[in-house]
Amino acid sequence: MALLANRSFNAGTEKDNILSTSSDEFLKGLERSDTDLPFPAVNSPVPPESRLVVHTEPRSAGADRFRLVQVRLRHLQAHKKLKCLLITSPMPGDGKSTISLNLATALSEKGKRSVLLLEADVYRPSILKKLYLNPWPGLTECLDNNSDPMLAVRRVDPLGFYLLPAGTPTQAGNFLQSELSPQFITSLASTFRWILIDAPPTTPMAEILVLRALSDATLLVVRAGETPREAIEEATKVLGVDHILGIIMNGVEGLDKVYSKYYGYTGPNPRKK
Numbered sequence: 001m002a003l004l005a006n007r008s009f010n011a012g013t014e015k016d017n018i019l020s021t022s023s024d025e026f027l028k029g030l031e032r033s034d035t036d037l038p039f040p041a042v043n044s045p046v047p048p049e050s051r052l053v054v055h056t057e058p059r060s061a062g063a064d065r066f067r068l069v070q071v072r073l074r075h076l077q078a079h080k081k082l083k084c085l086l087i088t089s090p091m092p093g094d095g096k097s098t099i100s101l102n103l104a105t106a107l108s109e110k111g112k113r114s115v116l117l118l119e120a121d122v123y124r125p126s127i128l129k130k131l132y133l134n135p136w137p138g139l140t141e142c143l144d145n146n147s148d149p150m151l152a153v154r155r156v157d158p159l160g161f162y163l164l165p166a167g168t169p170t171q172a173g174n175f176l177q178s179e180l181s182p183q184f185i186t187s188l189a190s191t192f193r194w195i196l197i198d199a200p201p202t203t204p205m206a207e208i209l210v211l212r213a214l215s216d217a218t219l220l221v222v223r224a225g226e227t228p229r230e231a232i233e234e235a236t237k238v239l240g241v242d243h244i245l246g247i248i249m250n251g252v253e254g255l256d257k258v259y260s261k262y263y264g265y266t267g268p269n270p271r272k273k
């Protein structure tokens with residue numbers, strides 16, 4: 001809350017400057033105030049198994065694609081209300097958590113922008129394991145104890161985004177449906193520029209509809225060559241075409257070969273003999 005108040009205060013008192021700058025410069029100015037959020041930090045070794053290519057292989061085709069999505073999302077945010085994105089998929093294992101991690105890292109640009117990754121897959125949490133981080137109380141504990149979600153947020157170094165992990169996995173089939181309320185997201189939304197929700201798959205349907213109602217749009221992850229067409233159609237029906245901002249195709253083969261010729265530019269120029 002305090003941070004939002006701070007932003008509008010700056011916008012108000014620097015009116016003359018704002019009027020004389022372009023909208024891009026204005027947005028950049030606002031983003032400067034994102035960097036100093038007072039959350040404790042945890043440090044991840046970012047193991048290769050995390051497939052966090054934006055960090056571990058910044059010159060790969062995959063990392064480039066995440067940066068492209070990042071740029072498109074920022075442009076969309078400048079034109080319409082877009083803060084809370086649901087990341088889900090038709091099937092388990094399509095790559096939701098891997099995509100969420102990469103996108104959070106790309107959007108945050110090493111902490112330049114405040115990005116919260118909210119792990120809402122309370123049934124099969126995986127983010128802490130992927131990042132080799134020791135567990136701390138997360139979403140399930142916050143909802144069980146009705147405690148302030150801000151207390152469960154940590155900044156993940158060196159990646160720069162903020163994480164609210166799922167917490168202790170639950171077996172209760174309708175946990176999110178019965179526990180998660182719009183107020184939960186509202187309190188987080190006043191602090192962060194982006195909230196990415198790493199969700200369970202689109203079935204069971206009731207659970208995903210709760211998360212859909214809390215978010216502004218959905219990114220649907222599908223696994224190239226694996227997610228059945230019927231499952232994609234079914235997921236699209238459940239979410240509604242209007243709520244789907246885009247489909248992220250995970251695991252497209254051969255991209256790196258195409259890109260390697262563009263990404264060799266820091267090495268010796270192959271044309272120079």
Ligand SMILES: Nc1ncnc2c1ncn2[C@@H]1O[C@H](COP(=O)(O)OP(=O)(O)OP(=O)(O)O)[C@@H](O)[C@H]1O
Pocket residue numbers: 049050051089091092093094095096097098099121124126200201250251252
């Ligand atoms: N493009 C890829 N190429 C190869 N392996 C991948 C790719 N994307 C993800 N994986 C691997 O597939 C497995 C599932 O990925 P991930 O955990 O991101 O999926 P998920 O949709 O979040 O799964 P769940 O439904 O269990 O939450 C992981 O072991 C991950 O490392």
Ligand SMILES: [Mg+2]
Pocket residue numbers: 096097098121124126198
């Ligand atoms: Mg997952």
